[in-house]
Amino acid sequence: xxxxxxxxxxxxxxxxxxxxxxxxxxxxxxxxxxxxxxxxxxxxxxxxxxxxxxxxxxxxxxxxxxxxxxxxxxxxxxxxxxxxxxxxxxxxxxxxxxxxxxxxxxxxxxxxxxxxxxxxxxxxxxxxxxxxxxxxxxxxxxxxxxxxxxxx
Amino acid sequence: xxxxxxxxxxxxxxxxxxxxxxxxxxxxxxxxxxxxxxxxxxxxxxxxxxxxxxxxxxxxxxxxxxxxxxxxxxxxxxxxxxxxxxxxxxxxxxxxxxxxxxxxxxxxxxxxxxxxxxxxxxxxxxxxxxxxxxxxxxxxxxxxxxxxxxxxxxxxxxxxxxxxxxxxxxxxxxxxxxxxxxxxxxxxxxxxxxxxxxxxxxxxxxxxxxxxxxxxxxxxxxxxxxxxxxxxxxxxxxxxxxxxxxxxxxxxxxxxxxxxxxxx
Numbered sequence: 001x002x003x004x005x006x007x008x009x010x011x012x013x014x015x016x017x018x019x020x021x022x023x024x025x026x027x028x029x030x031x032x033x034x035x036x037x038x039x040x041x042x043x044x045x046x047x048x049x050x051x052x053x054x055x056x057x058x059x060x061x062x063x064x065x066x067x068x069x070x071x072x073x074x075x076x077x078x079x080x081x082x083x084x085x086x087x088x089x090x091x092x093x094x095x096x097x098x099x100x101x102x103x104x105x106x107x108x109x110x111x112x113x114x115x116x117x118x119x120x121x122x123x124x125x126x127x128x129x130x131x132x133x134x135x136x137x138x139x140x141x142x143x144x145x146x147x148x149x150x151x152x
Numbered sequence: 153x154x155x156x157x158x159x160x161x162x163x164x165x166x167x168x169x170x171x172x173x174x175x176x177x178x179x180x181x182x183x184x185x186x187x188x189x190x191x192x193x194x195x196x197x198x199x200x201x202x203x204x205x206x207x208x209x210x211x212x213x214x215x216x217x218x219x220x221x222x223x224x225x226x227x228x229x230x231x232x233x234x235x236x237x238x239x240x241x242x243x244x245x246x247x248x249x250x251x252x253x254x255x256x257x258x259x260x261x262x263x264x265x266x267x268x269x270x271x272x273x274x275x276x277x278x279x280x281x282x283x284x285x286x287x288x289x290x291x292x293x294x295x296x297x298x299x300x301x302x303x304x305x306x307x308x309x310x311x312x313x314x315x316x317x318x319x320x321x322x323x324x325x326x327x328x329x330x331x332x333x334x335x336x337x338x339x340x341x342x343x344x345x346x347x348x349x350x351x352x353x354x355x356x357x358x359x360x361x362x363x364x365x366x367x368x369x370x371x372x373x374x375x376x377x378x379x380x381x382x383x384x385x386x387x388x389x390x391x392x393x394x395x396x397x398x399x400x401x402x403x404x405x406x407x408x409x410x411x412x413x414x415x416x
Contacts, residue, residue: 001153018153019185019192040186042179042241043326057240060182062175064155065197107239128325129238 005066007032008076014063022061023047026073034074034102045130046103049073055110057129074102077109084147085109092143096134103130108144116151123148156196161203161274161303167196169276169299174198176215177244179237180253203303204248210307214248221247221260226307228315228334229263235319236260238326248302251287254294254353261288261354262334262346263317269307273300281306288353312336312344314414318406322393330394331402335410341368343411349393350386350403357385357407364411378411379404 004013007030014025021040026032026049035058036046042057049058050072058073077083082090085108095101104127111118111126118126123144132140156167168174173192175181176199184190198204204215212221219242221233236242236250236259250260251271261284263269270281273296287294296302315336321327332348343365345357360381367374381404388399 001155003155016153016155019195021182021186041183042237045238045240048240054243055240056244059186060178060241060244062155062178062182062185062195062197064153064195065157065175065178065199067155067157067197125325126239129240 001064003064003067005068006070008072016064020063021059022049022051022063022066022071023058025063026058026071032073032075036099036102038099039131042129043131044100044103045107046100048103048106048130050106050110055107072106074106077105083109085112085144088143088147089140092139092146094136094139094143096132096136100130100132100134104132104140111144112147112151117148118144119148120145153192154194156194157200158196158198159200159202161201161301162276164196164198164201165274165276165299165301167194168301170194171298172196174252174301176246176249176252177217177241179241179245180249180255198248198301210309210311212247212305212307214251214302214304215246216248218242218245218247218260226263226311226315228266228317228336229260231317232259232263232319232332232334235317235327235329235332247305251305252294252296252302254288254292256291256352256354257329257332257349258354259319259329259332259348262332262348263315264305265354265356266315266334266336266344266346267308267311269305271302272304272306273297274303275300279303285356291352312338312342314338316410316413318410320402320406328393331388331399331406333403333406333410335407335414337411337414341365343414345382345407345411347382347386347403347407350388350399352387355386357382357403359385360407370411370415375408375411379408382407 042060047058158164172194204213206213218233218236250258264284319332329349336344383404386403390396
């Protein structure tokens with residue numbers, strides 16, 4: 001079957017022959033490898049995308065189910081230059097190996113879109129579904145605390 | 153592969169009658185797919201059926217997400233919702249999916265059992281209401297027939313005045329329960345205790361309920377006896393998440409703590 005949907009503002013089609021995840025279609029068919037494939041069970045958050053303006057794990061979205069939907073991946077988070085959350089992570093050195101970074105970027109972008117000045121607890125709760133295997137959480141949380149501070 | 157995208161319940165039940173596998177938030181089904189445990193050829197995606205996302209008083213459509221329950225559900229159900237997975241999981245996962253999957257560890261299920269919720273099952277043939285206590289029959293086995301859609305959850309008109317949910321796991325977020333529990337108590341002292349992850353299905357601790365419901369002001373000794381009865385009422389197993397002994401102990405401790413919160 002052919003599925004039509006929008007990815008990062010562009011109309012896209014994908015050919016679905018088996019119950020694949022949206023993540024697999026993004027990476028393997030559409031060449032969007034920013035969303036990472038790791039746990040494949042919604043535990044690590046490295047495949048986070050926006051689906052119809054809602055933050056989800058793309059590994060848990062059946063690709064056939066995005067017919068007519070709007071998907072924004074990490075590649076589409078910044079419309080020009082860097083998104084403020086990317087800028088904040090860059091400045092704070094909130095990247096170690098970088099594998100989890102795209103997921104944190106998408107999750108943080110969703111958080112700051114909804115709440116421009118979250119508290120430390122709100123930041124930590126929003127990031128609870130994103131795992132950094134290098135355990136670099138200190139710098140990641142500080143990056144977003146600094147961003148929130150600047151937005152107050 | 154074929155995927156149906158119905159917009160009405162009637163269209164959805166027609167697809168189910170033709171053998172389609174229901175797909176709600178995908179947070180359970182896709183894990184099975186990703187790990188090669190299932191390979192559904194015909195799927196019916198339910199998220200465009202707007203009626204399933206309706207929430208009217210005590211009637212929750214099966215498509216209501218944990219995110220929404222967390223924000224506006226009854227106290228103990230909202231507490232449970234807050235412990236479901238991560239924000240990403242709560243944005244996608246639905247109460248209907250939790251019921252349909254019927255995991256012994258389903259975080260929302262003890263509440264539904266404690267308050268005698270009823271599930272509205274709809275098929276092309278009509279609809280029926282099934283009480284939560286009759287719905288769950290074994291690990292991930294329910295009385296739902298394949299052609300039936302869980303359309304809604306009906307909660308009773310009046311919910312218990314005091315209600316508390318608690319969950320024990322290896323960490324604070326993103327965890328599947330080692331034990332989870334709901335305790336409710338009314339002004340007439342009537343008490344309900346329902347637990348998850350301690351039996352093949354969510355269960356009530358009936359002897360503990362009967363004992364504590366007859367006591368207006370439980371003493372420390374009463375609370376200890378209550379905890380002991382809860383530990384005796386559960387039927388846990390040892391698996392990769394915990395041992396039978398620990399779960400039995402933790403069930404009693406957790407239920408007592410929740411009861412104490414209800415008594416405050």
